[in-house]
Amino acid sequence: MNAPTIWETRRHRIVTRKGGWRIGEGVRVGAYSLLDDMVGEHTFFELLFLEVTDRLPSPELARWIEACFLCLSFPDPRIWCNQIGAFAGTMRCAPGAAVSAGTLASDSGMYGPGAARSACEFIEEVTREVRTGESIESIVARRTTRSGRLRAPGYSRPIASGDDRVGALCRFAAELGIPDGEHLGVAWRLDAHLRTHSADSLNMLGYVAAFVLDNGISTEESYRLFTLIVNGGIHACYSEAADEPAGTFLPLRVEDVEYTGVPSRPLPRGNTA
Amino acid sequence: MEESRNTQFAQRIRTRIWQELTDADNPWLATDARCHGYAHSEMVGQLDYAQTLFLLLRGELPDARQRELLSRFLVAFCNPGPRHGATRAAMNAAASGTRTQHLGAIGLALLGGEHLGSAEVEHAAAFLARHRDADPAALARTLIAAEAEAQNAADRRIAPGFGTLFGGIDPQAGALAALLGAAPGAWPVLAWGGRFAACLREAGCGWLAPGVAAAACIDLGFAARAAGALYQIASLPGLLAHGLEMSRQGLQAMPFVPDENYEFLDPRDGVTVRDPAI
Numbered sequence A: 001m002n003a004p005t006i007w008e009t010r011r012h013r014i015v016t017r018k019g020g021w022r023i024g025e026g027v028r029v030g031a032y033s034l035l036d037d038m039v040g041e042h043t044f045f046e047l048l049f050l051e052v053t054d055r056l057p058s059p060e061l062a063r064w065i066e067a068c069f070l071c072l073s074f075p076d077p078r079i080w081c082n083q084i085g086a087f088a089g090t091m092r093c094a095p096g097a098a099v100s101a102g103t104l105a106s107d108s109g110m111y112g113p114g115a116a117r118s119a120c121e122f123i124e125e126v127t128r129e130v131r132t133g134e135s136i137e138s139i140v141a142r143r144t145t146r147s148g149r150l151r152a153p154g155y156s157r158p159i160a161s162g163d164d165r166v167g168a169l170c171r172f173a174a175e176l177g178i179p180d181g182e183h184l185g186v187a188w189r190l191d192a193h194l195r196t197h198s199a200d201s202l203n204m205l206g207y208v209a210a211f212v213l214d215n216g217i218s219t220e221e222s223y224r225l226f227t228l229i230v231n232g233g234i235h236a237c238y239s240e241a242a243d244e245p246a247g248t249f250l251p252l253r254v255e256d257v258e259y260t261g262v263p264s265r266p267l268p269r270g271n272t273a
Numbered sequence B: 001m002e003e004s005r006n007t008q009f010a011q012r013i014r015t016r017i018w019q020e021l022t023d024a025d026n027p028w029l030a031t032d033a034r035c036h037g038y039a040h041s042e043m044v045g046q047l048d049y050a051q052t053l054f055l056l057l058r059g060e061l062p063d064a065r066q067r068e069l070l071s072r073f074l075v076a077f078c079n080p081g082p083r084h085g086a087t088r089a090a091m092n093a094a095a096s097g098t099r100t101q102h103l104g105a106i107g108l109a110l111l112g113g114e115h116l117g118s119a120e121v122e123h124a125a126a127f128l129a130r131h132r133d134a135d136p137a138a139l140a141r142t143l144i145a146a147e148a149e150a151q152n153a154a155d156r157r158i159a160p161g162f163g164t165l166f167g168g169i170d171p172q173a174g175a176l177a178a179l180l181g182a183a184p185g186a187w188p189v190l191a192w193g194g195r196f197a198a199c200l201r202e203a204g205c206g207w208l209a210p211g212v213a214a215a216a217c218i219d220l221g222f223a224a225r226a227a228g229a230l231y232q233i234a235s236l237p238g239l240l241a242h243g244l245e246m247s248r249q250g251l252q253a254m255p256f257v258p259d260e261n262y263e264f265l266d267p268r269d270g271v272t273v274r275d276p277a278i
Helices: A034-038 A044-053 A059-071 A080-090 A095-105 A112-131 A136-142 A164-176 A182-197 A204-214 A219-225 A231-243 B049-058 B064-076 B085-095 B100-110 B118-131 B136-146 B171-181 B188-203 B209-219 B224-247
Strands: A014-016 A019-022 A026-029 A257-259 B013-015 B018-022 B030-035 B157-159 B262-264
Touching (some): A019 B262, A059 A164, A059 A204, A059 A231, A080 A095, A095 A231, A095 B100, A112 A136, A112 A204, A112 A219, A164 A204, A204 A219, A257 B018, B049 B064, B049 B224, B064 B209, B100 B224, B118 B157, B118 B209, B136 B157, B136 B188, B157 B188, B171 B188, B171 B209, B188 B209, B209 B224
Antiparallel strands (some): A019 A026
């Protein structure tokens, strides 16, 4: 007889290493009791790390991750994901819809968690290449197009060059006693090279990517850990717009949308419903 | 130190799709609109939904054959079915009292997945667009030889949109491909997909629904990204119907796995967690 398929073994059955709730016994998160071991003993970010990775981080690492969330909490509704929060507020959507929609928007190739994932993959790849003895110059040259455009996620930023958040996170890591590792060493070498030869430099997501890899967090784990990283700004922009009269956030007159399509034409006869 | 890149942003939103006609008295109001040049007020009553969708996404009205294929597409993929994760998400939400206005977003968020979702449709469309002129038999041989072992003996993917469903060849996907391919007209990508699926049969694989949807969309002239979006549009009615149905049934209408079927691999019992050093 054939062995049961993976689907048969999981039909009507959940097998988990994460934990769960037993009524009357409590809630377990891995090896820990949620109410007895976590509440009052650990921070939300320690718990979040545990829930994502199955590992309880050091309090210092959790505080550093929390600082990353702070760094992406701009209450500025011009930022794309935040503006979605503001539109949700002005359209009188529920806060959950606002934060979910803004969070989905931040899964972008240009900024936010989506870009952080690319930055992780990039610095992981470059670190492997450095290990094999390849020079930073050669690594950069291979990733530069004929038109001079460099493909280096984590080393450029929309709208602004430079990134003050890198310095803030660096200082905080030093205060927490978390040293730079191999990936950050490579990231800084690349940063120094690019600063000399271009307008690009290490941005926050590039720094975070190298930092997390140095601290034993995989690319996929970091993509999951940082899913909600922009939520503070979305909450802010939603809240303000929701408190204003409905439909008044960045309203557009008809003329504010420029039509560039074909001119007016009649519907053809014979091809209609 | 941060410095502005002085990025030049557009002063106004630009669109080739929709032209609103300003009210003479109030510049915030529109009296009518044109969709790619056609008066919206005339479209209502003269165009059906397939024609309207095609116009919105392609900029022109479909010919009679395209209209028929798209109509079949919208019916073919109107519902991923009550076992699909996206539908179950909508049903779960509805049963647990989620506000009705969220059901569509919840269902579509999960229909965006790379496993049997719109992301797979998009990848499949890119695959088909790239290989539609290749010899399907040779390509099938190459891809089967290169196939990575399926994780946990779960479903296989020879290419996006082609593989196994619950370990077998999905008969429904094959049937839908035949129904779409039988629409009047020549549909070369659906035909190519059929030949490719036949070449996979010996290896136990075949069409998957996202592959069929993708092939139809490429035959209709849609880009890969639009193919994924069309799959979402087509499936939304089914997701909502199941959600709305469940919202009338209440919390107990959805199964809740009992404790005896909930197996916790407790690390306190010596089950190893990954990398416990950190």
